[in-house]
Amino acid sequence: MGDWVALAARPGEGAATIHAVLPRRTAFVRRAADSIQSVQVIAANIDLAFVVASMNADLKGRRLERYLATAWQSGARPVVILTKADLAADPEAAQAEARAVAAGAPVLAVSAVTGEGMAQMAAFLKPAETCVLVGSSGVGKSTLVNALAGEALMATGAIREDDARGRHTTSHRELLLLPGGALVLDTPGLRELGLMDADEGLSAAFEDIEALAGRCRFRDCAHANEPGCAVREALEAGVLDEGRWRGFEKLRRELSHMERKEDRLAREAERKRWIAIAKSNRASYKVRRKEWP
Numbered sequence: 452m453g454d455w456v457a458l459a460a461r462p463g464e465g466a467a468t469i470h471a472v473l474p475r476r477t478a479f480v481r482r483a484a485d486s487i488q489s490v491q492v493i494a495a496n497i498d499l500a501f502v503v504a505s506m507n508a509d510l511k512g513r514r515l516e517r518y519l520a521t522a523w524q525s526g527a528r529p530v531v532i533l534t535k536a537d538l539a540a541d542p543e544a545a546q547a548e549a550r551a552v553a554a555g556a557p558v559l560a561v562s563a564v565t566g567e568g569m570a571q572m573a574a575f576l577k578p579a580e581t582c583v584l585v586g587s588s589g590v591g592k593s594t595l596v597n598a599l600a601g602e603a604l605m606a607t608g609a610i611r612e613d614d615a616r617g618r619h620t621t622s623h624r625e626l627l628l629l630p631g632g633a634l635v636l637d638t639p640g641l642r643e644l645g646l647m648d649a650d651e652g653l654s655a656a657f658e659d660i661e662a663l664a665g666r667c668r669f670r671d672c673a674h675a676n677e678p679g680c681a682v683r684e685a686l687e688a689g690v691l692d693e694g695r696w697r698g699f700e701k702l703r704r705e706l707s708h709m710e711r712k713e714d715r716l717a718r719e720a721e722r723k724r725w726i727a728i729a730k731s732n733r734a735s736y737k738v739r740r741k742e743w744p
Contacts (some may be wrong), residue, residue, distance in 0.1 A: 601625025
């Protein structure tokens with residue numbers, strides 16, 4: 452969703468003919484849940500990514516880091532949107548927690564019910580630019596779209612009483628034109644966001660850790676027991692949060708694991724290709740040998 456096409460209108464038929472799909476400028480992607488190599492494009496040609504989390508029950512720093520790494524990798528500008536500010540017990544603490552992992556991305560607290568923060572959120576939307584809303588189920592993405600549009604364009608559901616979370620209501624992606632000329636893409640809640648080729652996004656999302664690693668005495672520092680390790684020194688001094696470091700390590704291991712699997716699969720595919728070539732050559736040799744005098 453989000454691809455642009457070149458088409459020729461057929462006004463008399465109320466239709467059009469698509470002649471070409473234009474190259475994608477950016478893409479928010481994830482590793483398909485049932486595959487190692489398959490990439491699922493969540494949104495294409497996006498300029499802005501609203502990473503949406505609920506202050507009511509959904510705010511988790513490690514999850515935000517994963518979304519931000521993917522958003523940075525996509526080429527879009529990420530903005531963290533914390534919803535349901537009217538229901539938050541301590542909105543200031545929630546914003547502080549989000550800013551601690553946002554790596555410089557703006558963090559807004561909003562409420563579609565009271566209107567808090569909605570004007571600031573709308574200010575990020577520019578005419579002719581495309582914004583995607585991504586996040587877990589029930590964080591209020593569709594409610595935000597309706598508030599930005601000024602009318603009920605997307606179906607929404609009330610929060611559940613047992614866990615204070617919203618119900619999953621959006622089951623498809625839909626691109627909508629807002630009154631101000633911006634395009635907004637609402638997406639279903641993502642239960643899983645597997646990283647795929649997100650090395651640059653990971654570096655952007657953990658710019659603070661990358662900067663520390665650059666100050667280590669050894670370029671190949673493993674940040675374990677090496678002398679002069681700036682990362683370990685920051686952890687021991689409390690400058691770097693232990694949870695953030697563990698989150699970075701987890702995502703880095705995940706990417707490395709995927710890359711190793713991809714390499715193995717690529718080698719296996721190449722091996723099978725050469726086996727097929729060898730079989731074809733043998734078969735051809737047998738045919739030619741029969742024709743020899």
